[in-house]
Amino acid sequence: MTEEQPARPDITVDSQTSGAVREAVDAGFPATVADLSKLVRIPSVSWPAFDPAHVVESAEAVAALLRDTGVFELVDIRRALVEDGSEYGQPAVVAKRAARNGRPTVLLYAHHDVQPPGKDEDWETPPFEPTQRGDRLHGRGAADDKAGVMAHVGAIRALAAAVDDLDLGLAVFIEGEEEWASQSFANFLKDQRDLLEADAIIVADSGNWDVDTPAITVALRGAVAFNLRIDTLGHASHSGMFGGAVPDAMLAAIRLLDTLWDASGSVAVEDLRSAGLEVPAYDEAQLRSETGLLDGVTPIGRGEILERIWSEPAITITGIDAPDVANASNTLVPGVRVRVSARIAPGQPADEAYAAIKSHLEAHAPFGAKLTFESPDTGEAFLVDTSGWAVDETRKAMAEAWGVEPVEIGVGGSIPFIAELVEEFPAAQILVTGVEDPESRAHSPNESLHLGVFKKALLAEALFLARLNARA
Template sequence: MASQTPSSSTPTSQDSSRDSSGTTASSADVVALRERLDGLLEQSLAELQDLVRIPSIAFEGYDREGVETSARAVADLLRSTGLPDVRIESVEGGSPAVIARRPAAEGRPTVMLYAHHDVQPTGDEAAWTSAPFEPEIRGDRLYARGAADDKAGVMAHVTALRLVGEELAERGIGVTVFVEGEEECGSPTFRPFIETFAEDLSADVIVVADSANWAVGTPALTTSLRGVVDLTVTVRSLKHAVHSGMFGGPALDALTLLSRLIATLHDEDGSVAVEGLVVADDPQVHMPEADYRRDAGTVDTLELAGTGPLTARLWTRPALAVIGIDATPVQQASNTLIPEARAKLSLRIPPGQEPRAAMDALVAHLESHAPFGAEVVIERGEEGRPYAAGNDTPGMRLARSAFARAWDTDAVDTGLGGSIPFIADLLEVFPRAEVLVTGVEDPDSRAHGIDESLHLGEFARVCIAEALLLRDAAELPAAQTGAARD
């Protein structure tokens, strides 16, 4: 399908405006940026489509060449921005990441731009409307795996640097771009990577472009993220399979017992029933139920679980899901009692919850609720910390100003039910840095799902907002860049 380029121009009615952060900005200056973007956007979207054609899945069992090829493509894109130092790096056992940088002048701030070039597996390719790695524009959206999460984040960084890179160099503002290649599989070598390259990656403000906006036309700053813990629980009832007619009755099969164990994890209203988990304060932003149902794609008859505001259930309360089960497939079923079944559980935890304590609480619940004395074996998995940002900081004020000008409306402070566990690592390795969580997605992007897509108009606004944020970084306090130093 032929490429379509959205217009980034938005009419303005005043020569200057003052946004809610108190920053006075020239509307004419913003319009000039938008006009400049109009000349770059077709190229950026074409390059984005080339990037999403690369199947850069970093999960074990997939061809590593896709991630290697993607890293090389990202490095070439960043070289095109004029950054003088661009290289591909990795640590032992890790996927390739790209670091690109121009150091700051003495006493000037440094902004680090983060994204990732790896993507989720496609799932059932036959369920996609168009091939997942063959981008297709339909209406005002670009459809492909990685189109939103997070190759659009990569291209937003590239496009913003093309817009204002020369100005940043003239002002002495330092820029570092860090594009990792294993975020979707849990960033297993993220911590050793940023420790190894701490000198190159240290910054005053870190922009993590891996989140979502409130709605098309309404930007958001993600001020809280749930953390995550996961585990695999195995239930055994028999030493081996036996005839269901000859032995069924006194002994229940393992899948029935696993189901009974899973059923103990929620109360009658659907709230998580694991004792000892933290519940954070309710958010100030509210979401209409109709919006949630539309965006989540619930069936009409589904009763929503839990109590309290939907945003609290999504952002500041624990949520527990069964994300996989291993048992005898229906096609292979015989008249035997299944001796063993296992499930993978994913527990999202709100700000204020320690991951290890949440894991311990979940393990204790499962072990104490073993049905009919079945054997319960637990394999602990990932632990990721939740995140809560400061609301009134220099970086947040700059971001709110940039978003308000790019969208012509104030940004909403939102939480995110998903997790970005490596943010805790960034804050520990770079304690002087401020982290801003932004993104290119919207509620209909379907990241990780079938028919993932990017809204092209929102992509243009994200590019403008990031360009404004980078240029305005000159207003930040004198640089305090660096990893923790004694």
């Protein structure tokens, strides 16, 4: 127990209130799914190549939903400058109601922007036309993270309907650029500090163990990404005339990038660390089922599978700028650009990891190839302190809503802004929850939300808020 997280008395919620919350969630769930579908129809991609008007439309829709709950004293759409001060970031929605009678304040976070859809032909249903197939609602943002937005809205609606004396303080921050590196996030927190300060923060942007078992995310890997140029020639040359004597950039790139991994596929950058987290059982069959790993293709790395995903660094080449096959002439390519994306184990600073990768590449550049590092971007890893009262109350609410005890999980992906939340609000307890399950396919074609998981996650949050509203 830290000084910033003092013990609180046990919180009890009478069965009548618990039942009223459950009834309110049941009664409001069809409307919640309908409102989620309306949000999914808005193509709120925050990347620069997409129309920012859709992100504005999405923010306005979320603000209207929060106003309609009737519980907030303030609901507004605000922006902050990006880190370098060159422009304003995408619009975020904020809301606030002050705590009464000594109750705590909870900050609810989610994001209303989404990833690009990719190619329409890769989708089984239109990406921005929400489509229910069985127990799942398909569409871009249906899970990540417009369901997180609606989990907050639905929980607030249920709480307001079930509780006569609502004394709990609530702050809401629905970000508009999480999928574009949260570039104004730190400045937004500083600008809105008084509005957003809270005793506990729920970040609804993670997942669950499976459709029957809830999870609290306690470990997140950090992120390092940059563009790497590899140049060997001042201009293209005939591959027949000079091939075999002149190293082309593609050859140099392939040889260089291969040094990033050993024969098993584990990262071979000497100064990247591992975290050594304990992990539950998870076999290769489950990995194949959840990832679509093809028959005959083997997993990479060593050790327990979840340890590789939660505790170890990983490096992926996510893009290559080079002539495509349709335009492949018989020339030696003078330069190649690749996108390097790394995940960093909890406990290692992101800047230190970037320096290690950069040094490795410089030391292994073949044939004297010239390397240029462009647009480095880093995000910190995070480990949740699970000793506080808020985590304990979350466990109890999840167990009541799902009918089984939650598990603690790590996530191979990154949510770098959580470290910024901790820096700005060091006394607040961080709760990383979510509505996704292993089949949600966030960021991928055919993203979907399991509606049963969504309902239980929403109920768990509503019960958590009710518990805190009853705190003596």
